Amino acid sequence: xxxxxxxxxxxxxxxxFKVKVDVPGMVCQMxxxxxxxxxxxxxxxPDKDVIVDLDKKTVxxxxxxxxxxxxxxxxxKDAGYxxxxxxxxxx
Amino acid sequence: xxxxxxLVLSCFFVFAHPVIYKxxxxxxxxxxxxxxEIRMGYxxxxxxxxxxxxxxxxxxxxxxxxxxxxNFLLKRWLQNDSQGxxxxxxxxxxxxxxxxxxxxxxxxxxxxWESREHYxxxxxxxxxxxxxxxxxxxxRYGFAPFVAGMDELQTWLILQTMYFQYQSKxxxxxxxxxxxxxxxxxxxxxxxxxxxxxxLMVHY
Numbered sequence: 693x694x695x696x697x698x699x700x701x702x703x704x705x706x707x708x709f710k711v712k713v714d715v716p717g718m719v720c721q722m723x724x725x726x727x728x729x730x731x732x733x734x735x736x737x738p739d740k741d742v743i744v745d746l747d748k749k750t751v752x753x754x755x756x757x758x759x760x761x762x763x764x765x766x767x768x769k770d771a772g773y774x775x776x777x778x779x780x781x782x783x
Numbered sequence: 784x785x786x787x788x789x790l791v792l793s794c795f796f797v798f799a800h801p802v803i804y805k806x807x808x809x810x811x812x813x814x815x816x817x818x819x820e821i822r823m824g825y826x827x828x829x830x831x832x833x834x835x836x837x838x839x840x841x842x843x844x845x846x847x848x849x850x851x852x853x854n855f856l857l858k859r860w861l862q863n864d865s866q867g868x869x870x871x872x873x874x875x876x877x878x879x880x881x882x883x884x885x886x887x888x889x890x891x892x893x894x895x896w897e898s899r900e901h902y903x904x905x906x907x908x909x910x911x912x913x914x915x916x917x918x919x920x921x922x923r924y925g926f927a928p929f930v931a932g933m934d935e936l937q938t939w940l941i942l943q944t945m946y947f948q949y950q951s952k953x954x955x956x957x958x959x960x961x962x963x964x965x966x967x968x969x970x971x972x973x974x975x976x977x978x979x980x981x982x983l984m985v986h987y
Contacts, residue, residue: 717861719899721963724933725986726804744933746899749863770805772829774861
């Protein structure tokens with residue numbers, strides 16, 4: 693039990709802030725590049741931590757630290773799009 | 784009056800990647816045997832960008848120019864599976880040809896609509912210099928034979944038609960293939976007039 697709690701705390705302490713953002717209208721590689729560019733400072737590695745799903749029109753972010761939903765919306769807007777829904781996946 | 788007519792006609796047309804994402808740079812070169820275009824742009828806001836253009840048209844008395852200016856995203860329509868854009872741009876600079884040299888102005892309007900399977904574009908651009916107003920109209924339709932995901936090679940088969948006043952005096956049709964991988968786009972084509980076409984574009 694102690695080990696379980698210890699591992700749980702470790703996991704919580706080192707887990708990133710994962711968020712999924714719905715972004716309608718993303719159709720091409722330029723959309724991907726725009727998301728990576730505008731979330732570059734919020735993640736450790738844009739190539740791994742900014743996942744754009746062009747089928748589902750979502751951007752999944754592994755953030756270094758939690759940022760406000762307003763900031764997420766602004767960064768998506770700077771990439772040329774609108775965030776229609778924001779869903780925090782952990783923490 | 785001719786300028787007004789041009790502006791009215793231009794409202795029906797559209798242009799590609801004049802404005803990208805905030806902080807983004809674009810380097811683009813388009814090359815044909817008798818005409819070359821080079822463009823560099825910095826998008827300061829998702830609504831506008833600053834650009835430098837260099838053009839060379841052999842059939843227009845060896846016309847060449849260097850201009851700077853701004854491009855604008857006038858309107859973007861976002862649907863879940865597609866997007867449409869309306870752009871404009873105005874540039875000014877210096878030109879020279881075999882006859883004269885002096886100031887030149889560019890004005891363009893461009894619209895596009897694309898999904899992951901289809902792509903259309905319509906663009907008109909005017910060149911105003913030495914009391915002349917010359918324009919080009921370009922239309923494109925493309926389709927993707929397969930749908931690619933993030934960081935995969937996107938492939939498009941495109942048919943381009945272009946009319947350039949005083950350049951060819953006819954509509955030039957150019958089938959081409961476009962590849963888009965990560966931040967690099969390139970297009971290779973061959974026109975019905977037997978001219979090869981190459982475009983390279985890098986975003987970062």
